[in-house]
Amino acid sequence: xxxKEKEKKTEASELKEKLFMxxxxxxxxxxxxxxxxxxxxxxxxxxxxxxxxxxxxxxxxAVRQAEAAGFVPFDKNAQYKPGDKVYRVNRGKxxxxxxxxxxxxxxxxxxxxAHIDSPRLDLKQNPLYxxxxxxxxxxxxxxxxxxxxxxxxxxxxxxxxxxxxGERVDVKIGExxxxxxxxxxxxxxxxxxxxxxxxxxxxxxxxxxxxxxxxRPFRDDKASEAVKLGIMCILNExxxxxxxxxxxxxxxxxxxxxxxxxxxxxSLVGAxxxxxxxxxxxxLEAILSVKSAPDRTAVTVLTDKEEIGSEGCTGLKSxxxxxxxxxxxxxxxxxxxxxxxxxxxxSADVNAGFDPTFSEPFEKMNASFMGRGxxxxxxxxxxxxxxxxxxxxxxxxxxxxxxxKDDVIWQTGELGKVDFGGGGTVAMYVANLNIDTIDVGVPxxxxxxxxxxxxxxxxxxxxxxxxTFFKHS
Ligand code: MN
Ligand code: MN
Numbered sequence: 001x002x003x004k005e006k007e008k009k010t011e012a013s014e015l016k017e018k019l020f021m022x023x024x025x026x027x028x029x030x031x032x033x034x035x036x037x038x039x040x041x042x043x044x045x046x047x048x049x050x051x052x053x054x055x056x057x058x059x060x061x062a063v064r065q066a067e068a069a070g071f072v073p074f075d076k077n078a079q080y081k082p083g084d085k086v087y088r089v090n091r092g093k094x095x096x097x098x099x100x101x102x103x104x105x106x107x108x109x110x111x112x113x114a115h116i117d118s119p120r121l122d123l124k125q126n127p128l129y130x131x132x133x134x135x136x137x138x139x140x141x142x143x144x145x146x147x148x149x150x151x152x153x154x155x156x157x158x159x160x161x162x163x164x165x166g167e168r169v170d171v172k173i174g175e176x177x178x179x180x181x182x183x184x185x186x187x188x189x190x191x192x193x194x195x196x197x198x199x200x201x202x203x204x205x206x207x208x209x210x211x212x213x214x215x216r217p218f219r220d221d222k223a224s225e226a227v228k229l230g231i232m233c234i235l236n237e238x239x240x241x242x243x244x245x246x247x248x249x250x251x252x253x254x255x256x257x258x259x260x261x262x263x264x265x266x267s268l269v270g271a272x273x274x275x276x277x278x279x280x281x282x283x284l285e286a287i288l289s290v291k292s293a294p295d296r297t298a299v300t301v302l303t304d305k306e307e308i309g310s311e312g313c314t315g316l317k318s319x320x321x322x323x324x325x326x327x328x329x330x331x332x333x334x335x336x337x338x339x340x341x342x343x344x345x346x347s348a349d350v351n352a353g354f355d356p357t358f359s360e361p362f363e364k365m366n367a368s369f370m371g372r373g374x375x376x377x378x379x380x381x382x383x384x385x386x387x388x389x390x391x392x393x394x395x396x397x398x399x400x401x402x403x404x405k406d407d408v409i410w411q412t413g414e415l416g417k418v419d420f421g422g423g424g425t426v427a428m429y430v431a432n433l434n435i436d437t438i439d440v441g442v443p444x445x446x447x448x449x450x451x452x453x454x455x456x457x458x459x460x461x462x463x464x465x466x467x468t469f470f471k472h473s
Pocket of ligand 1: 115275276306349350
């Protein structure tokens with residue numbers, strides 16, 4: 001069989017084989033044993049997605065897993081030896097994990113940086129109202145969403161409330177099978193003639209994303225706002241809060257369903273919040289899998305606020321990662337700028353997978369495809385590479401060799417056609433610290449929708465890529 005095929009090869013086909021760029025399908029290139037490993041890896045991934053739907057929950061789950069793997073809270077006055085494992089949490093919403101390497105940190109560290117916030121609907125600070133016998137929460141959406149995708153999908157409420165005396169109350173409702181869920185309504189098609197005339201971006205407006213939370217009045221005929229009162233009584237009984245306490249709360253509405261296998265062949269994962277928990281989970285598991293001291297200190301950063309521009313103290317425009325690295329530098333008698341300048345970063349974030357049904361915004365030669373491995377994205381941005389760090393050819397070359405050497409299946413990717421939109425990641429904020437940075441992540445279908453899709457083999461290849469990076473000197 002093999003011989004016969006060989007005889008058939010023409011000179012041209014041999015040259016093509018040798019000279020043309022190939023995109024490998026993970027489904028064909030991976031061994032059956034490796035595909036089984038990918039499937040198994042994604043069982044852990046799906047439970048992470050169910051446990052960690054918000055940045056706070058993802059951070060807490062990372063701490064739990066890190067401690068189980070022997071990581072301890074970083075103490076800047078301690079002395080660590082190669083192989084020691086440390087972590088530092090920033091305000092419960094971001095975490096840095098590190099495994100101390102054998103080489104002096106003045107030569108730099110290897111950082112994988114992913115984000116654990118996802119697009120969602122946040123409650124406003126004064127959210128509760130009643131209208132015609134129905135009670136609602138008003139929301140302000142967080143991150144880039146297609147607003148029409150959020151009505152008529154079951155929603156859960158996650159977050160924290162600080163009462164007048166400062167006491168913290170944790171909220172997670174809508175996830176247990178016995179929990180109620182919440183929902184935004186939409187107008188029936190019979191009466192949607194006027195709605196259909198709206199431009200699509202305004203099909204459902206921000207101020208129409210009101211979440212229905214109840215309909216039974218407090219049983220007193222004389223009171224106005226009796227439904228609102230009924231809800232407030234339940235909230236007071238359950239959480240001990242009054243209406244004013246919403247002011248000091250962070251409550252996030254997220255889809256109430258769990259991660260599922262998608263397809264007869266179960267080759268895809270469907271879930272909320274895979275941008276960017278797919279890279280957060282793979283970068284987390286990669287650093288947890290570091291068993292002996294790596295050459296260079298390995299660092300995983302799981303950050304917050306990427307979806308709204310990385311602003312604020314828990315986003316990567318904040319100095320918190322730099323401060324951690326500065327503490328590490330001081331500990332080893334070097335300075336921050338030397339450590340930073342020698343460091344390398346994989347900005348671990350997703351890319352848009354080519355969608356055959358909506359192919360128009362993609363440029364096929366440079367798009368990333370589902371099931372063809374982890375995506376290496378040299379630049380993102382919009383309108384002439386604005387708002388991107390554009391990794392150097394030297395660094396792309398280094399990363400390419402690193403992945404090939406360890407047989408990690410990868411592909412190149414660009415976010416859509418030129419001038420068709422665009423986006424960014426944390427890459428530029430890390431690169432601005434004089435750290436060589438490139439985006440490496442998983443292709444996603446329906447990105448930023450309440451139910452996003454990834455291919456299991458790609459998820460596994462992302463894990464392999466980050467694991468390889470932590471071994472890379
Ligand atoms: Mn992202
Ligand atoms: Mn995003």
